[in-house]
Amino acid sequence: MRSATPLLTAEDLTVGYFGRKKMPRPVAGSLRLALWPGELVCLLGPNGAGKSTLLRTLAGLQPPLGGQLRLGDQELTSLNAPARARQLSVVLTDRVEGGNLTGRELVRLGRHPHTGWLGGLSAHDEAQVQAALVATGTEVLAHRPVGELSDGERQKILLARALAQDTPLILLDEPTAHLDLPNRVALMRLLHRLARQTGKAILLSTHELDLALQAADRVWLLSAEGALRTGTPEDLVLSGAFAAAFAREGLAFNPATGTFELHAPTGPPVQLVGDGAAAFWTRRALEREGFVPTAAPAAWRVTATLAPPRWTSQLAGGPEHSHDSMSALLRALNQISTP
Numbered sequence: 001m002r003s004a005t006p007l008l009t010a011e012d013l014t015v016g017y018f019g020r021k022k023m024p025r026p027v028a029g030s031l032r033l034a035l036w037p038g039e040l041v042c043l044l045g046p047n048g049a050g051k052s053t054l055l056r057t058l059a060g061l062q063p064p065l066g067g068q069l070r071l072g073d074q075e076l077t078s079l080n081a082p083a084r085a086r087q088l089s090v091v092l093t094d095r096v097e098g099g100n101l102t103g104r105e106l107v108r109l110g111r112h113p114h115t116g117w118l119g120g121l122s123a124h125d126e127a128q129v130q131a132a133l134v135a136t137g138t139e140v141l142a143h144r145p146v147g148e149l150s151d152g153e154r155q156k157i158l159l160a161r162a163l164a165q166d167t168p169l170i171l172l173d174e175p176t177a178h179l180d181l182p183n184r185v186a187l188m189r190l191l192h193r194l195a196r197q198t199g200k201a202i203l204l205s206t207h208e209l210d211l212a213l214q215a216a217d218r219v220w221l222l223s224a225e226g227a228l229r230t231g232t233p234e235d236l237v238l239s240g241a242f243a244a245a246f247a248r249e250g251l252a253f254n255p256a257t258g259t260f261e262l263h264a265p266t267g268p269p270v271q272l273v274g275d276g277a278a279a280f281w282t283r284r285a286l287e288r289e290g291f292v293p294t295a296a297p298a299a300w301r302v303t304a305t306l307a308p309p310r311w312t313s314q315l316a317g318g319p320e321h322s323h324d325s326m327s328a329l330l331r332a333l334n335q336i337s338t339p
């Protein structure tokens with residue numbers, strides 16, 4: 001259940017930069033935002049929409065061009081850096097020079113807002129550091145110099161530092177950028193679980209639309225024009241807002257499948273009979289070949305079964321042919337449908 005008070009709120013917020021002669025250059029405006037304890041929010045939008053600019057502003061790393069931005073009941077800009085660092089941790093995409101620090105030493109830096117720069121780490125602090133290493137699966141990196149880590153490894157150790165900071169609010173700019181697919185899935189799952197179990201609010205920007213739609217409690221959708229829509233992933237998809245934000249010539253988001261259409265249909269409809277994985281992968285293959293799979297009766301009829309994988313094809317009530325591989329099925333369909 002949602003707590004009654006948001007951790008962060010923005011009213012009529014404008015984010016952007018100052019150009020020559022200090023002329024404001026807004027990137028996004030009229031933003032009304034709230035981040036609640038225990039929720040994972042994904043900030044989505046096309047390249048250049050202003051995701052990093054907004055995150056940096058919410059983190060207090062660049063000033064808003066206008067509006068109010070509050071952390072709890074205090075103006076964000078009124079907080080000094082240590083006070084801010086006890087409330088929010090942030091991981092940006094900027095390259096961090098870890099120098100000769102080991103992974104563990106870098107993660108220990110996350111505890112400094114609680115200890116002061118000269119303060120030693122207590123047993124509790126060390127336990128927090130260890131817990132962050134374990135949660136992010138980076139114990140094996142604890143003794144490695146950060147300067148020698150791969151981009152993906154460094155990204156995970158920076159997340160561990162943010163976790164060790166143990167703030168109510170965590171802001172992450174493209175935390176999945178350098179991770180392979182299993183690590184991207186694991187990270188999203190970890191962040192979702194963390195939000196739920198610890199009551200932290202986690203806001204991350206990402207281009208992983210598919211994962212974000214699955215994992216986010218809410219989405220902040222920033223359009224190329226700098227307008228923001230917020231809601232559950234499902235509300236934004238079903239209202240068409242999601243497709244509109246990512247509309248590109250020849251690239252359409254299909255709300256029925258939750259994916260972007262890679263292939264423009266050019267061929268005839270094919271009635272696809274079957275379910276589960278067999279039907280899913282057959283649909284994919286048919287779409288790749290330009291056919292239009294449909295549940296409705298059509299001249300072409302294809303059935304797909306899974307164990308073992310087998311297909312039949314039939315044209316206009318004619319003889320039924322069976323196929324023991326997808327390539328054989330596609331060959332048969334293409335031979336007859338190509339004049």
Ligand SMILES: Nc1ncnc2c1ncn2[C@@H]1O[C@H](COP(=O)(O)OP(=O)(O)OP(=O)(O)O)[C@@H](O)[C@H]1O
Pocket residue numbers: 017027045046047048049050051052053054
């Ligand atoms: N330091 C800067 N000074 C002036 N303009 C900037 C600066 N950094 C970014 N911009 C501009 O602000 C706009 C938003 O950039 P931003 O990096 O926030 O977008 P983004 O949504 O994070 O993009 P991407 O998905 O490509 O990372 C862009 O037009 C960009 O050129």
